[in-house]
Amino acid sequence: MNKLVMNKPLFARPVWMAIIVCSVIAALLPVLNLSFPDGHALHVSSYMVGLVAKFMCYALAAMALDLVWGYTGILSLGHGVFFALGAYAHGMYLMRAIGRDGVYQSHLPDFMVFLDWKTYPWYWAMTDNFWYCMALVVLVPGVLAFVFGFFAFRSRIKGVYFSIITQAMTFAFMLLFFRNDTGFGGNNGFTDFKRILGFSVTAPATKAVLYLITLSTLLAALILCRSIVSSKLGRVLQAVRDSESRLMFIGYDPLWFKLFVWTLSAVLCGIAGALYAPQVGIINPSEMSPANSIEMVIWAAVGGRGSLIGPIVGAFTVNGLKSWFTAAFPDLWLFALGLLFILVTLFMQEGILGMLKKMKKFRKLEKPQEAL
Incomplete structure (x- = not known):
């Protein structure tokens, strides 16, 4: 029996096929953008490529949240702070890579010159090195989560109390980063990125590479998380x-x-x-807003928590609706988002993925009756 459990594939064959088909279609978007000129029937706009890339980043964040909420029962309302810290860690490198091409043509970033900083603060040391900043992307959120989690879990804080303190944590970080004297750009944050590893951030080829790296990272994270939740460790988490x-x-x-x-x-x-x-071109403290962390929860809930794929579907669905709604009815989006969450909570507790599974089971039940 144990061998059968251990040898069970990560996904059923139809799910693998769906993942492969969706991945191939997604990978074709930047290729079509670069290969065909504007106006061609097969051309995909740069705006669409950037939008899908942003959605994939959100999908990765939603899946990360599902790992703790859907499988371990830990509802976090503070994952926005981890998302923002990773962005700031990379943004440090991108700001220093601007060099003297800023408005003030200084070796310091424009916001530091404007705020009369004379030198880099100690925590900006070595941030001109790309790989050092990539290490910070992992270490800063990881160390913060480890320290915060150790004291919270050791104190057996859980349920709504844990959710509240995670929200308080992200709110505190947001207020800290909004300050001009912290060296993180204050209200405006980091923006006006120009280069990454010597390549122009705005060049179509660079955007295509960043897009494909994002897609590959999302797929690798999906396989990693699925491997964890399908293992003995995953059964303990559940x-x-x-x-x-x-x-x-x-x-x-x-x-x-x-x-x-x-x-x-x-x-x-x-x-x-x-x-x-680098794909959106800006990171500021508003990404640490408690509302952003709550939106991540909504993505997971709408798609179907406890499934990993569900939060990916939810992130694309909700943000796709947001893009359309904010253009068509800009003042009504928050009301629509609240209504969507209420409807999912009341009538679709397993989300979109759960609804599709129920429809599939219902069709299977109908077939024998049709044969009779």
């Missing part, structure tokens, strides 16, 4: 979600399991933010 007291009774210490998945989720969220910054 036991934490379903009955933590019973798990402790049979001899497991939930602390380290929760801390592992919490830290991994934060790291994945930080990577999503790092991919987001």
Whole structure:
């Protein structure tokens, strides 16, 4: 029996086929953008490529949240801070890569010259090195999550109380980063990126490479997370979600399991933010807004939490609706988002993916009756 469980494929064959087809279609978008001129029937606009790339970053963040909420039962309302910290860590490098091409033609970024900074603060040391900043993308969210999670989980804070303190954490970081004296650009944050590894950030070829890296990272993270939740470790995480007291009774210490998945989720969220910054072209403290963290929860809920693929579907669906709604009815989007969450909570508790599974089961039940 154990061998059968361990040899079970990560996804069923139809799901693998759907993942491959969607990945190929997504990978073709930047190719069509570069290969065909404007006005051609097969041309995909740069705007569309950038929009899908942004959605993929959001999908990675939503999947990271689902790892702790859907499988471990830990509802975080503060994942926006991990996303933003990853973006800021990459943004540090991008700001220094501007060199003297800024408005003030200084070796310091424009916002530092404007605020009368004379030199880089100590925490900006070595941030002109790309790989050092990539290490920060992983370490800064990871260390913060580990320290925060260790004290929270050791104190057995859970449920709504844990959700509240995560929201308080992201709000505190947002207020800190809004200050002009912290060296992170204050209200405006980091923007006007020009180069990454010597290549122009705005060049179509660079955008295509960043897009494909984002797609590859999303797929790799999906396989990694699915491998975890399908393993014995994953079954322990689900036991934490379903009955933590019973798990402790049979001899497991939930602390380290929760801390592992919490830290991994934060790291994945930080990577999503790092991919987001150069493609969107700006990162500011508003990304740490508690509302952004709540939106991540909505993405996971709408798509179907506890499925990994569901949050990806939810992120694309909700943000696609947001793009259309804010253009057509800009004042009504927040009302529509709230209504969507209420409807999902009341009538689609398993989200879009759960609804599709129910429809599939219903069709299977109908077939024998049709044969009769």
